[in-house]
Amino acid sequence: MMNRIDMKRKLELCLAVVALVIAMSSFARADVVTEWNQNAQQALLTAKTSPVVSTRVLAIMRVAMFDAVNGIERRYTPIHVDFDAPPGASRRAAAIQAAYATLVKLFPSQKSTLDAQRDASLNSIASEEAVENSQSIARGIEWGQQVADDILAWRSTDGFTPAPPPFFGGTDVGQWRPTPPRFLPGALPQWAHMTPWAMSSPDQFRPLGPPALTSDQYAADVNEVKEIGSNSSATRTADQTQIAVFWTGNAPAYWNRAATAISDQRHLTLSENARLFALLNVGMADAQIACWDAKYAYVFWRPITAIRLASTDDNPNTIEDPSWTPLIVTPNFPEYPSGHASVSNAAATVLGAYFGNNAAFTLTSEVLPGVIRSYNSFTQAAEEAFNARIYGGIHFRAACRDAQLQGIQIGGFVMANIAQSAKGKRTGQINHQHPQGQISGDGENSGNDQ
Template identity: 35%
Template sequence: MRRMMMGMAALAALASGQPASADTVTDWWEFANKIAPYMATSGTPEQGRAVTRASLAMFEAVNAIDRRYESYLDFPAGDPTASQDAAAATAAYTVMLHHFPTQKTALDDGYMIAMAGIADERAREAGRLIGEQAARAAIAAGGIDPALQPTPYRPRTTPGAWVATALPQIEPHMVTYRPWAIPSADALRPPPPVALASERWARDYEEVRRLGGRTSTERTPYQTLMARYRQAFDLTPTMRLVADGPGRSQVQNARMFAIYQMTFDDAAMAMADAKAHYDFWRPITAIRNGGDDGNDATPQDAAWVPLLGTPNFAEYPCGHCVIAAAHAEVMTAETGPRPATGVRVAAMAVPMSAVQVLPSWDEWEQEVSDSRIYGGVHFRFSNEAGQQIGRRAARIVLDSVMRPLPGR
């Protein structure tokens, strides 16, 4: 789960007051997203916020030079003639080096290349100082709240009966971060899953049983492809196209990436809280035990196997749906519902594949949701609950942080 959370969510310099290239912020955001998943298997809880802190540090550094938005960290305005590229590169480099010191060689090389391209020494040095200060401020923000004690997961069973012993991949610390904008991890907790005796449970159960099984004859070839393609989606192609769009400023892009990452973190916290709270069974468990749920409309299929491997954590709500909805809401605010270049999405789960293009953020979000049913790992009511959490988390972030300053 840590690999997914650190990975999903997300992968010529001009100085002295001139408009800066959008590439510096985007390049370092992508670089940070490459390093974080690479280190994910041995990561610490604090490293889970590394990419967000790097994005936030870049925003604060560039916004200090080109003051257009409210500061999240109460970071002061700086020298308006400082190099924005030096400030952004230094901010990201310093944060990532703090979190991943074993990657010092790669980070040093990238930083040297970035700084060597800035000819104006005075502007470069001024930008470096601002970037370092912004990095220190970002590193101190958004960490684990010591007042919140994580609750270890306890497998539930009857005394003396065997139960699977692998602990869930959603770790207890995931709900103990200080949120960026939402009030708390449980503030967006959805209503309970549907009642097992209800018609809705029977309908959604049967949909997954028919379409999500490994040997399903009703799932189309395209639906099978989407189940696999959407296991780990990558919006980097769209993010870069937006960042490189005509008229975009460095600070606009820094803000976009920071909000994108902060929304991911807050939405993921809310998702982890709800999963731990409800501890709802997955389709493979429910369908193999359909005769025990008290609903005559849910036939037991004791040998049923889903198309995809079932993630090792609770079902409700759908995590992919939370993140897809959160990012769709953020990017709709940035580009409108139907970006001119389309929503271009790659697949980390299928590296040797073409980039898919969808016409709107809503359609992409819904395709992610549907793909979890085709994969046999989620029920539709769970997907809808996840989408609602993601949209709510995004709206709170968008409405409360980094707002444009009057007149800018």
């Protein structure tokens, strides 16, 4: 009889443990940080937001979510918001509201979708299983909105608006000018002067500049891209062609998906995810600003211009081809350095520092539905993004190499200086009397880049 009772108790205990594990697994899957990562990517895709503008959108949302969660916990130094959260505020409700409030401001035309997503998120944490009481949720919503408002006010005067006059470059040898097929002016020149997130200034990590037109390095770079990046290249492999096209999508969104996949594998907590995604997106946002600073400082011509006008460069080792055309359409901004290489290496550096470099993951691209590419490390993916721009015929190797170093430096700088362990310190933005600028609808600005 005693054995049966013991067995019954053991069975009940096992069932209770299994139920707890299932509940905990369900909670992990319902992490609001990664949930709103998906919502943000959907908003970007719907609005057809350019990769450049996406870095700002994602950083605004991610910093708001981090400062909302961290303002309740005080585990790390704040990125911007250093005032006190109301006692007992729900961390999850604060994160949800911070994400919602920033996105609905940046994507006002998607308000009905974002409203439904917010309601679903809040309902999930108000359920019996989640054990969140109404007062805690209400305080979390209030706090999340307060944080979002402060972040939005801060970034409303960061230089994104008003847009400057159209930029057309110049006609000197080596100078960027509008390129075929649409001959658009330079996209987003204001990014070169935008207020950074972590850096002290946009030119803090400015590279030394492209190689001299008469140098052997320049000739080697021109001849490489002329051969492998041509629309009719006989040496580019099928896989290299796929890589070039695959990476024409929204790279910042790719890296957020990679982070989500590894976060799910490693079962990160809400607090860990809030910090991870803030670091990742601040790193990419600052890499984008630093890259644009250099682009509009050096104003270097694209391969399509350089190859078609090679007879003017005074380099005996380059040969003009007036009809040369790249595999992919040349983006409408100066060539040096590469945005993809800078942003991707900043992302890889942050994720490698957080998880360790050797992490297996896959990526998909909105421009190649159904194609899945696999990686064994973050640097492998970043290296592929680097080479994609050469395979596509839109960048020289020097631009990708120098951008790679720039991204690594910025990623390391962010990891060493942003959202550090608090240890009793409360440092952050002191002045919250922000001048009011225009920010509504900024996520729906495509950036006018082809």
